[in-house]
Amino acid sequence: MRGHSSIFNDVIGPIMxxxxxxxxxxxxxxxxxxxxxxKNRIKNVTIVFDPQGSFAAVNKDQWSDRGFVAGLLGWGPDNRELNRALEEAAKQGISIELKIALLDEKHPNAVLLMLEDETGEIIILKAISLGGGMVQITEVKSFPVSISGDFFELLIFTHNLSKETLKKLQIEIGEMLSGFEISSVVMNGEVGLINIKTSNEVDHQVLCVINNIEGITGTRLVSPVLPVLSKRD
Incomplete structure (x- = not known):
């Protein structure tokens, strides 16, 4: 599934x-x-910038620190309170730590986020800002992904998933969800990640059915953040 560029996403730029x-x-x-x-309330956030990247030098002056935290609070780039994001996070009891450390990703606008929720679950992800408000998440929990905010993204985490179960999963999803494509299936030993992209909203019932399939250890749904969604070829 490839996205078609939109003048509202790629040319005009974000309302911000x-x-x-x-x-x-x-x-x-x-x-x-x-x-x-x-899945649960975020408690601790660590944001890591590469010393050779642009964020390390300009994150204060360009409000990058506030931008990342605003998003984590559920605020979009057009939120008038964005400049208060750090204060609001502190008010909500969310610990924010900014660090400078070498990253594997050598894009000048690369970042690593480590998020911990109130139950102790930790998710580490890597992302890049491509310019003009366009972005890409490149890695989630050590699995490579390509999430740009122009589709509904269903992430399915697996353990010891058999080929038969994968086929069953495809059939189940096909019966419940139209206009989807399996973007990637990545296995890392016994654990894996399946990334499904769709232009249609994903009902909660779909997640419940998937979570009850043997070999599925969890799901995450990421909704689009761009004003115009991409379409399937």
């Missing part, structure tokens, strides 16, 4: 608060998607 589409709006959109990966 703050000084930079790549360093403010982009981080807010990354934060918006990252926050959806957590």
């Amino acid at each position: 608060v703050g000084p930079s589409s790549s360093h403010t709006a982009g981080p807010a959109r990354i934060g918006l998607m990252a926050g959806q990966l957590m």
Whole structure:
């Protein structure tokens, strides 16, 4: 499934608060998607910038720190309160730590987010801001992904998933969800991640059915953050 560019996404740029589409709006959109990966209330956040990247140098002046945190709070890049995101996070008891450390991703606008919720679950993800408010999550829990905010993204985590169960999963999803495509199936030893993209909203019942299939250890649904969704070829 490939997305078709939209003048509203790629040319005009985002409706936003703050000084930079790549360093403010982009981080807010990354934060918006990252926050959806957590099932429970976020308690601790660590944001890591590469010392050779642009975020390390400009994150304060360009409001990148506030952008990431605003997104995690559920605020979009157009939220008038974006500049208060750090204060609001502190008010809600969310610990925010900014760190500078070498990252594997050498894109100048690369970032690593480590999120911990109130139950102790930790999710680590990597992302890049591509400019003009366009972004991409490139890794979730050590699994490579390509999530740009222009589809509904269903992430299915697996353990010892058999080929027969994978076929059953495809059939079950096909009966419940139209216009979808399995974007990637990545296995790392006994554990794996299946990434499904769709232009249609995913009903909660779909998640319940998938979660009850043997070999499925969990699901996450990330809704689009761009104003115009992409369509299947």
